[in-house]
Amino acid sequence: MDQANKRRKKRRLTKEEYLNGILSGDRFILSKAITLIESTRDDDRDLAKDIIKEIPKKDDTIRIGITGVPGVGKSTFIESFGLKLIEEGYKIAVLTVDPSSRVTRGSILGDKTRMEHLSRNPNAYIRPSAAGTSLGGVANKTRETMLLCEAAGYDMILIETVGVGQSETMVKEMVDFFLLLMLSGAGDELQGIKKGIMEMADLVTITKADGDNVKQAERAKRTYKNAMHLFPPKPNGWTPQVTTSSAIKNKGMNEVLSIIKKFVSQNRKSGHFEENRKNQNLYWFNTLISEELLDIFYKNPAVKEKISSIKSGVLSGNIDASAGKDKLLDIFLRNSV
Missing domain, CATH: 1.20.5 (Single alpha-helices involved in coiled-coils or other helix-helix interfaces)
Structure with missing residues (x-):
């Protein structure tokens, strides 16, 4: 330094x-x-x-959310795809979210080591953050971090979430394009897939389509394509695509980028891209209000004084959870300015 x-x-x-x-x-x-x-x-x-x-807000950037089950190869895919983007002239910021331990509150934060080649590229910026107690598969300040990176000149923002789960869908509300990575060869390809996640995907990519897994990946691709027809049409008129890729063989990255470019072009022409950005701001606005109200609630002196005893009552079973909630809210409202 x-x-x-x-x-x-x-x-x-x-x-x-x-x-x-x-x-x-x-x-x-x-x-x-x-x-x-x-x-x-x-x-x-x-x-x-x-x-x-x-900071100036940018509307000429592209925000991509990337999610998938643990082990699907998100970091490996992002490194290969990120290098392809840089080759095409983009400056990219990769915002990765590491799961925090519920016991120690610690986080691995090891994405820079998993993206060794990308992290050394001057046109890439990788920022790992701990998820902490935040739901949605993103960190508490992912939106603000994204805005800072855009202001710093990064025109392609990749947000890697911690994984696929019922509550890990907030990323969809802050990106322009939602990419779902899936594995093949797990028997019934649709087992364990959340319908909500599939419905949100603009592109499903079957990873690790190399070696002996190529045929399985192609079968999975056909399965997912058929499944996509079961979902209602998207409001923006986009038909979700399904592809295969191999990060270690650097295969499929051109196709993924081509689909994203087509999606952005189509949505800019129709006005859906701008409308989605407005909705992102509205969702952020509502989230900020919720976060601020929670902060105000827990910092209230009267609440801080009584919350431990009420929690103990709920824990022991002497106070019903709903009744405990009502007590705290009543205390808060009576002692708020």
């Missing part, structure tokens, strides 16, 4: 220094800004809000 970066690291940066650094594409400042917005300190949160308010 050079001396200038060392000095900046030691002292607190101003809002103007953050904004100038982000807009000039300074990766060091960008990383510090993301750390700032992830902070739970009140003074950091206030500064982060000011920065987010002033």
